Amino acid sequence: MATVQDPVCHMSVEKTEAAAKTQHKGQQYFFCSADCKKKFDKAPDKYAPKKSGGEHKGK
Numbered sequence: 001m002a003t004v005q006d007p008v009c010h011m012s013v014e015k016t017e018a019a020a021k022t023q024h025k026g027q028q029y030f031f032c033s034a035d036c037k038k039k040f041d042k043a044p045d046k047y048a049p050k051k052s053g054g055e056h057k058g059k
């Protein structure tokens, strides 16, 4: 059982029960609803959590 945070509405989402998921810059994001995914897809950089550490560029 692994819960992750919906980056749009910040609620906890069970990975296996996520209504929607997407990938952004190699990172996978899970959403409570398709609506949250739509919002994320429109502005991923707005919602994607800022990560410390170096960026991976390609492979």
Ligand SMILES: [Zn+2]
Pocket (backbone or CB within 6 Å): 006, 008, 009, 010, 011, 031, 032, 033, 036
């Ligand atoms: Zn949500």
